[in-house]
Amino acid sequence: MRREPLRALALFAALAAVVFVLPAFVNDFRAQQFAYVGIYLVALTGLNILTGYAGQISLGHGAFMAIGGYTASILMIDHGVRDIATIPLAIIVTGIAGVLFGLPAARLSGLYLALATFAIAVAAPATIKRFEGFTGGGTGVNLFGIPELTASDAPLQLFGFELDFNNWIYYLSWTIAIAGYVLAWLILRGRTGRAFRAVRDSEIAAVSSGISLTRTKVLAFGISAAYAGAAGALFAVATAFVNPDTFPVTLSIFLLVGIVVSGIGSLQGLVAGAVFIVFMPLWAQTVSKSPGAPFVVYGGVLIVLVLVLPGGVAGLIASARRLTRRRQDFPKP
Secondary structure (H helix, E strand, C coil), rough: CHHHHHHHHHHHHHHHHHHHHHHHCCCCHHHHCCCHHHHHHHHHHHHHHHHHHHCCCCCHHHHHHHHHHHHHHCCCCCCHHHHHHHHHHHHHHHHHHHHHHHHHHHCCHHHHHHHHHHHHHHHHHHHHHCHHHCCCCCEEEECCCCCCCCCCCEEEEHHHEEHHHHHHHHCCCCHHHHHHHHHHHHHHHHHHHHHHHHHHHHHHHHHHHHHHHHHHHHHHHHHHHHHHHHHHHHHHHHHCCEEEHHHHHHHHHHHHHHHHHHHHCCCCHHHHHHHHHHHHHHHHHHHHCCCCCCHHHHHHHHHHHHHHHCCCCHHHHHHHHHHHHHHHHHCCC
């Protein structure tokens, strides 16, 4: 076995160990924030499969998160389904929604596809409000204190550990995030991943190689939407409340920003993109509290990052690896 895979496996195991022990060194509020990092990591993993590897630009993944969030919430509040059991159901429902959208969207590409997906994000809040009897309309669905919400009323005893609600959400989010990350790695290193990259690089060449554009694009949409559904369900469980404003149009923009910061077409920097989504707005508010100023700070930092790191964090990691290899290959005097 080559050294490079061994190093990658060792680094992944080290990061997983850090994730496991982190709650012991931070307070409950910080653990909750890092739980949201795990939630956004799930969404970014799916979006990067679609946009980074399959080359299909999406500005509507906030709507897929809304489908997952409302699926989990309605199952808990109306049908008494346990929160953890709603997540696979949300994945299935949202994956089907992604496939249904991917069928007509397979005929679009570039700017036209981006506008079509953005239309979904714009229409989602109004659609949710329209079906008030099913979704709660503008009032939303309140999950706080219901017995289906694990550890909401009493700490959870798990493997000899006592977990309060924030720590439970943290471990649940990161367990799904790590499992989703590994699954994405397995998908992308196989035949499906090669088909995605072929379609991204050249549709004409992909078709000439026997790849079905429609099947590949629809599959990418379905997988990506399923990831967004899992993230949406986790978001609903973590916030214990959903309404149309929980999944605004800007959420889809933030997700796209996240994969740009992490590095489009790579899984390596996705954690950095999720950290950016969660902590950058908070940091911008602390730097400047004048009305509208945090948005200026946020935009300025994003512009600097794009200029300094055009390949995102993943590009920085790749550059560091190339530099290390050159130093190792350079003959010693």
